[in-house]
Amino acid sequence: MHIFEGNPNQLESCPVMKLNRSTFQELSFRTGIWFALGVGFAIPVSTSLTSAFSLGVLVCWFLSGQYRVTFKLLRTYPVATISLILFCTLAAGLLYTPQTFKLATRNLFKYRQFLMIPIYLSFFLDSRARLRGIRMFELGLILTLAISMCLWLFGIEWDIRSHDHAIFKNRITQNILMSFLVYLSAWRFLANPRKAWPWGVLSLIATVNVLLIVPGRSGYVAVGILIVVLMYQKMGYKGIIPAGVGVLVIGLVCYQASGRFQRRIDLVFSEIKNYHQTQDHASGVNLRIEFLANGLQLAGASPIFGSGTGSFAPRYRELAEQQEQMVTENPHNEYIMLLVQNGALGMGLFLLLFWFSWHSARGGTGLEPSLTQAVVGVYLIGCLANSLMLDTTEGGLFGYLIGLTCAAGISAKGISQGDLPREIVTETKADEPEAVPKAA
Structure with missing residues (x-):
């Protein structure tokens, strides 16, 4: 049975963690879901809207008490656990970075998607919310495509x-x-x-x-x-x-x-x-090769823990000036960035996040686990040529889609009532079909 099987118009039966909340907390929770859906639409369209909706999700997560669900997931679901550990590792890199605290903190903030993944997980436990989140993302993409094609067709x-x-x-x-x-x-x-x-x-x-x-x-x-x-x-x-x-x-x-x-x-x-035949490395591919070689040289100085979060820019500037090469703050390679700043530990956790995300989709059916594997495939390879986690849109997209789609893995496995805090109960939507039939 392949993960492709399943009808995207039919929803699987999924247990929904529901807290015994006050009216205000329930309203905050529902508002948080709407903010999360808004993030899906905003990612292709507007960075400002994405940031605003993401902040709304974070506020509602706290006000609704949904953090109790997230804390439980951190103890039971590897995707949430590794994501938070990775962010904490990046934060610990502030303690020994040669970069100024202000700039290093700004660099850490660019990795906020790792902090948001467990939060998105708690808001997308309902299969209907997940499907709507994907549709909102598609809507933003279709709007972008429509305008782009009109510009091309009509000049x-x-x-x-x-x-x-x-x-x-x-x-x-x-x-x-x-x-x-x-x-x-x-x-x-x-x-x-x-x-x-x-x-x-x-x-x-x-x-x-x-x-x-x-x-x-x-x-x-x-x-x-x-x-x-x-x-x-x-x-x-x-x-x-x-x-x-x-x-x-x-x-x-x-x-x-x-x-x-x-x-x-x-x-x-x-x-x-022509890379080795010319000294002109001012173009895209040549520069990426140069950044790779220099980045590996920098990583060799602190291979385990790296030089600290935000340290890539000052360390690369020093090396580039010595060799009379172009200075950059972005090596256009996420693995090199993590190796230099956080060493093998940081990059290892990053790869573990990919592994557990892919593993969460194994054995699943339907659109969400399929999309999980698609996201992992693109980012696993794409990070070789781009610092995708540093880029606001690409990083935010990764956090959003991994949080949304991996929530289906939680629903597929199910969480027994005995595993939950006392104030959490498990309900199954009676009006949803019990299983997704195989595609013909």
Whole structure:
């Protein structure tokens, strides 16, 4: 049985942790769910709205008493536990960083998604809330896609980013976001091709937008990863080879059909080929290779615990000035960033979070566990070429989707009433079907 099985229009029976709350606390809890749904819509659209809604979730989490559920999850659910331990490890790095406390704290704040994951988990224990959260995220993506396609079709000038047909975010971020619309639409289509054919059309349009219209190579990679993940979920390990062939064919077609796509791919190979033959490392790929080499050199000085949170910028500046190279505060590689700042301990916890997130989806059915694996696949590979956790939108997206989708793993396993605090009771929605039937 593959994780792909299941109908996204049908909801599994799920135990819902419900506290014995006062009227005010109950209102705060419901408001917190609405704020959480708002985060899903706001992530592709507005950084300010995302921050505002996230703050609303945090306030409602405290006022509603939902923190008691989160504290219980920290003792029973590895995704929540590792996420919090990782954030605490990053916070401990403030104690020995050479960076000023103000700048180091600002750097720590960029990793707030690890603190938010256990909070989102507690608000998305209800399967209906999870489905609505995914739909709100899709709505924000569809709005972005619609405007982007209109700009391209009618040649409308939007703003300084319009030449890339990126709307609310830069081209790299938009393409990463849009790759998830490609995946979600394809998943819904394949679950029921006859009735869900509009999702197939939407997936095709989103794919065209990523590969041929908005020039973001990270999006190209993300789409390829998600095709492989989707075929793995549909066919198991047998689907990996056909997926690889499919990605290769799509790449060749785009290479021949689009001059923009061709130039972006040619640039990658030429920069890699010429890296050791020229001293000009001012372009994207060359700089990433340089950042990688220098980052590994810095990490070797403190391999276990690193140099402290926020230490990458001053340490890299010192090394770059010695070697007369470009100075940067961002190595465009999340693993290098964690190795330098928090050593093998920090990077190990980061990889453990990926592992437990993927493991939580194993054996599950339906859209949420499938999306968990999709998120892990994209970020596991994407962090090799981008510091995705440092970027506000990409980091916030990871925290939101992992918190939302991994909540399904809690529901699937079930939490016995004896495992809960006295004031928490377990209820099962009687009006929901008891199981998700397999897809035909």
